[in-house]
Amino acid sequence: MRKPDQRPVIALVDDDSIFQLIATRTIKGANLTERILQFPNGADALKYLEINFDQPDRLPDILLLDINMPYVDGWMFLEDFEKIKSKLGKEIAIYMVSSSIDPEDINRAKRNKLVSDYIVKPVSKETFARLVKAA
Amino acid sequence: MPKKKSHPVKSIKKPIQKKAAKKNLSAKTKPEALPIDSLLGELRLRDLLFSSLSKATRELLLNPDWNKAIGIGLQMLGEATQVDRVYLFENDPIKPGTDLSCSQRYEWNSGVAEPQIDNPELQNLPYTLIAECYQPLKDNRPFFRIVREMNKYSSFRKILEDEDIKSIILFPIFVQEGFWGFIGFDECKYERQWSEIEFSVLRSYSATIAGVLGRKLSEQEVSEKNKFIESFAATSPDIIYVYDIDTDTNVFENRHIAKILGYSPEQIKTIGSNYWNFLMHPDDKKKYDDLLNDWHRRTDNDSEILESEYRLKNSQGEWRWYLARDTVYKRKEDGTIAQVIGTAQDITEQKLAIQALQESEQRFRMLQRASFGGISLHDRGVIIDCNQGLCDITGYSFEELIGMNGLKLFAPESQAVVIEHIRSRYDKPYDAEGIRKDGSRYFLEIHGKNIPYHGREIRVTEFRDITDRKRSEGRIREQNARLIAITEDLKRKNDQLEEFAQIVSHNLRAPIGNILSLITFYEDATTEDERKEYFNLLKESGQTVHNTFNELVEVLKIRQNPNIERHQLSFASTLEKVKKMLAARINETQAVIKEEFGTPYILYPNIYLESILLNLLSNSLKYKHKDRIPTIRFRTFQENGHTILEVIDNGLGINLEKYGHQVFKLKKTFHEHPESRGIGLFITKNQIEALGGEIKVRSKEFEGATFVINFSKYAQT
Numbered sequence: 001m002r003k004p005d006q007r008p009v010i011a012l013v014d015d016d017s018i019f020q021l022i023a024t025r026t027i028k029g030a031n032l033t034e035r036i037l038q039f040p041n042g043a044d045a046l047k048y049l050e051i052n053f054d055q056p057d058r059l060p061d062i063l064l065l066d067i068n069m070p071y072v073d074g075w076m077f078l079e080d081f082e083k084i085k086s087k088l089g090k091e092i093a094i095y096m097v098s099s100s101i102d103p104e105d106i107n108r109a110k111r112n113k114l115v116s117d118y119i120v121k122p123v124s125k126e127t128f129a130r131l132v133k134a135a
Numbered sequence: 136m137p138k139k140k141s142h143p144v145k146s147i148k149k150p151i152q153k154k155a156a157k158k159n160l161s162a163k164t165k166p167e168a169l170p171i172d173s174l175l176g177e178l179r180l181r182d183l184l185f186s187s188l189s190k191a192t193r194e195l196l197l198n199p200d201w202n203k204a205i206g207i208g209l210q211m212l213g214e215a216t217q218v219d220r221v222y223l224f225e226n227d228p229i230k231p232g233t234d235l236s237c238s239q240r241y242e243w244n245s246g247v248a249e250p251q252i253d254n255p256e257l258q259n260l261p262y263t264l265i266a267e268c269y270q271p272l273k274d275n276r277p278f279f280r281i282v283r284e285m286n287k288y289s290s291f292r293k294i295l296e297d298e299d300i301k302s303i304i305l306f307p308i309f310v311q312e313g314f315w316g317f318i319g320f321d322e323c324k325y326e327r328q329w330s331e332i333e334f335s336v337l338r339s340y341s342a343t344i345a346g347v348l349g350r351k352l353s354e355q356e357v358s359e360k361n362k363f364i365e366s367f368a369a370t371s372p373d374i375i376y377v378y379d380i381d382t383d384t385n386v387f388e389n390r391h392i393a394k395i396l397g398y399s400p401e402q403i404k405t406i407g408s409n410y411w412n413f414l415m416h417p418d419d420k421k422k423y424d425d426l427l428n429d430w431h432r433r434t435d436n437d438s439e440i441l442e443s444e445y446r447l448k449n450s451q452g453e454w455r456w457y458l459a460r461d462t463v464y465k466r467k468e469d470g471t472i473a474q475v476i477g478t479a480q481d482i483t484e485q486k487l488a489i490q491a492l493q494e495s496e497q498r499f500r501m502l503q504r505a506s507f508g509g510i511s512l513h514d515r516g517v518i519i520d521c522n523q524g525l526c527d528i529t530g531y532s533f534e535e536l537i538g539m540n541g542l543k544l545f546a547p548e549s550q551a552v553v554i555e556h557i558r559s560r561y562d563k564p565y566d567a568e569g570i571r572k573d574g575s576r577y578f579l580e581i582h583g584k585n586i587p588y589h590g591r592e593i594r595v596t597e598f599r600d601i602t603d604r605k606r607s608e609g610r611i612r613e614q615n616a617r618l619i620a621i622t623e624d625l626k627r628k629n630d631q632l633e634e635f636a637q638i639v640s641h642n643l644r645a646p647i648g649n650i651l652s653l654i655t656f657y658e659d660a661t662t663e664d665e666r667k668e669y670f671n672l673l674k675e676s677g678q679t680v681h682n683t684f685n686e687l688v689e690v691l692k693i694r695q696n697p698n699i700e701r702h703q704l705s706f707a708s709t710l711e712k713v714k715k716m717l718a719a720r721i722n723e724t725q726a727v728i729k730e731e732f733g734t735p736y737i738l739y740p741n742i743y744l745e746s747i748l749l750n751l752l753s754n755s756l757k758y759k760h761k762d763r764i765p766t767i768r769f770r771t772f773q774e775n776g777h778t779i780l781e782v783i784d785n786g787l788g789i790n791l792e793k794y795g796h797q798v799f800k801l802k803k804t805f806h807e808h809p810e811s812r813g814i815g816l817f818i819t820k821n822q823i824e825a826l827g828g829e830i831k832v833r834s835k836e837f838e839g840a841t842f843v844i845n846f847s848k849y850a851q852t
Contacts, residue, residue: 016645016646016649018646018649018653018672018675018676019645019648019649021672022649022652022653022656025656026652067641068637068641068642068645076793098640098641098645099640099641099644099645099647099648100637100640100641100644101640101644102636102637102640105640121644121645121648121649122648122649122651122652
């Protein structure tokens, strides 16, 4: 077991509050990390990253990004993220997380070099564990 | 002078008649001779004269050498009459503008007088120099003079005296009733008077000369005529013949017909004299014979020319056509025709040409008849020929069309173009509108071309009725438009399907995934509180699925019901209703709502118009700018036959660059606004599109938005 400060920070960007709850409980239940950041949309997540760009401790190691969100959706988040990526004090692994099994969505995500992988909801405990391990 | 002139001539005759035997002869012979001797002498002399005349005449008639004959004759008469010179003068050909002259042709000389045959003055000697003799000679009278008695100043006397002539007598020679010349006798020894016998002998000789000359001349004429006819016949390409009816043979022909037809002399011999029967086409032979028989029986047709055509077989066995022109040449005593003169001309080439022309004309007619279009030939607009096709197309008869102004076949609007194209000799097809006899109109394709015709230029024009083509062109255009509309409709439907797929993917799958996870959590829960929490979350997720599903069903209903009943609706009263529904919010925001309904009414489903106006107005109120009192303008107007509604607000607006693709999507909101649910515009868009309309947005962020609805952009009426 790692020390608490060594465990990764996970950010959840999703407008679906129930998913947020399920994901949080799953991650915590599996004892993967206690440090979970929750954002209801892309805009809020970007704002947080911009503010904490020079404090690596506060920046997430893993970012789970929903596609379908009101206001700033997943795609739009990625566009804006690319602009600030270089000044961030940490390498962030972004996973697209969506209920869509539409091949168009999957392919679009996989073509984007900012995206590490595409994960279909619901997300199991094992999947979260694999993501944390990879980080 | 005329008196003196006439006197001696008269005086010749009278004294001659009375005392010729005594005085004249005695004057010539010795005056002292015995009467019986002188009588005998006179008889001998007379005998000599007559025998000389007879010899001279015989020479003229029988000697083929005219020159010799004249020479001998003149000598004999000269010797018999004991004159000094005998000569023959011929008048020169008459030259216009000059006096008649004469030239000496022959001379006999006794030896006393000087020969004058070489005297150049006796060639082309004008009668004006020997004026005294002209009138009597020209009047066919003899001229006699004693030179001494002539006028002293006469040029004639001078000429005679120069040649020592004492007495002269001239006899005129008339050939074919024309004054030809004269024969003359000079006496240089004494002033001689002429006895009656001498006079008549000399006159007889001159008459003989005249006769012989006349005969010679007509012989020459005949031979010249013959020569002309022969050369004419030889050079004529036609066959010229004289046909004897009784013997059925040609008594004359400039060339042998069989030879022309290519038969060898041996063949011609075999064919024999009756070659007409052999050569002529049996059909023509019968006709030709009948024709000739009829014609031959008539007696009133001497100047008539009988034309007939028949075929003759050539040596190759081909039939050659001949045109014969016959006329009467000789009749028998009973008045029937004995011989016919005629020409036969080979007209095979003409016949073939005419036949070819007729055939080509026939073919042309057949083509014209077979052609589906109308064809006309016109000369400066006037129709001079046309085919049945033109009659069929225009409804006029052939007789009506010939001579008609072709412009009458066109509608007045097309005539200017037609005239212009005729004038410019335009030779490509073009469209025009035709007008039939019954006044009905139709579409034509015209194709004209100028062609030379009998030294002029005429125009051949083809008329093609293209009404069917025009009609199907119209149909094709319509179908095309319909296909384009269908394609666009399909495209929109496809977009909608994709949209639904997205909705199903995101909006339905997500809560269902949550439900599955929550169930696992529920099962793993250890406390009642935990279970209760998960149960509530399950209920919430279930409700979300239900709502989303209902919205989808609602949209599907709209989509599947484009034939929803429509009513004549007033924009103003519908908006009034909507304003009442949102009265609380309008009051709260103090919003100003302006109405400019240039198009006051629309035929539309009531609930749709209500829903559209409600969504747009509530949207504008919802996204008002916090520093401004919201002002919302509703305007309607017509554009290209479509009814347009614009809703213009001064609210927050939308960053279209960022969110333009999301505006009308389900559950999309672009504002961090508590009430954003993202349903309204999605429904509005679906309602509008279901009825063939379109909704668009124009906006500048923070300044306001304008929604533009075209109610019938893609509508199929």
